[in-house]
Amino acid sequence: MNNKIYFTPGPSELYHTVPQHMQEAMAQKIGSISHRSKQFQEIFARAESGLRELLQLPDEYEVFFVASATEIWERAIQNNVRQESFHLVNGSFSKRFYETAKELGREAQVHEAPFGQGFDVESINVPETAELVALIQNETSSGACMPVEDINRFRERVPADALIYVDAVSSLPYPAFDYAKVDSVYFSVQKCFGLPAGLGVWLVNDRCMAKARELQESGLSIGSYHTLPALLEKALQSQTVETPNVLNIYLLGKVLEDMNRKGVETIRQETEAKAAQIYTFLEQSNVFSPAVQQPQHRSKTTIVANTTIPASEVNKHLAKYDLQVGSGYGKYKETQIRIANFPAHSPEQVEQLLEKLGEVER
Ligand SMILES: *Cc1c(COP(=O)(O)O)cnc(C)c1O
16 A cells, blocks of 8 residues: 655646546546547546546647657657757757657747746747747746746737647646647646556647648648647547547546636635645745745745755655655756646645644754
């Protein structure tokens, strides 16, 4: 039996209703049903409509299920970039998208901010030739976020036909996006949706669809099985191209029902209240301090702290109480900790974590 509460930034703690939905999935033999059956179409439709409701997604957006956010980086470049993309980079995940574009032979341009910092939108010049502009709402490696008001300022700052992509992998459903001001938003379910890994969700509007068709009609390869037109053709019948992660799509639909019952506003308020508690603790601690200096760039969902005691020692102490936080990312492995503040983490669990972190003294 494992009673640990995972505050790791993904995979993380599962949403509290997942075990019961998993049992029901086994009772219904969800793992054995055909992905061409009516039963699967209902599972797909339930997940899609649950997501549309929770995110208040406009009708011009499509919802596609793929393998991961990492896959979406590759598909986005293949389907939406003929020559040139432009990337805001301030950590490992945003950098990986940029590298993917170069690996696929595109001319990728970059505007870089130091690790742990947000972006000053006024100072960013988007090239006239950029076809895709990659923004990162929440950089999980460093804990820096981009406020939605800043994201909304890009439409006027990018070429008229450029597509604005937003990585919200470790923050949705927290940010209340204005979906008319962006073109694609994507996430994977093992972060804020509290599910096992292995499912990426790609939201694209009609402009992304049109660009993919334009590239395809001009004779360019836009990939094979997961092209946007192929994804749409199947999604219109509540199906997927390949045999998908049926179990996870089922679980997502169920968790979305639970989240919609709770209400996205309540989820957002709870997220903010817990984040405020965590940051207050960090600011008062003599071991930990917020890693991101500017308060408006501090993530509410993946909170990163500098630590004067090695992260492995912190986790050794927490393990006595069945608690675990994330270590720092990459070269910050021991000098930082990362605390996930997802909808799966209850206010009581956060309080318990802060109490035990408070016992870690120099
Ligand atoms: C986790 C993460 C990804 C990658 O997600 P996968 O599901 O592992 O492909 C991308 N971007 C951010 C910000 C992430 O936190």
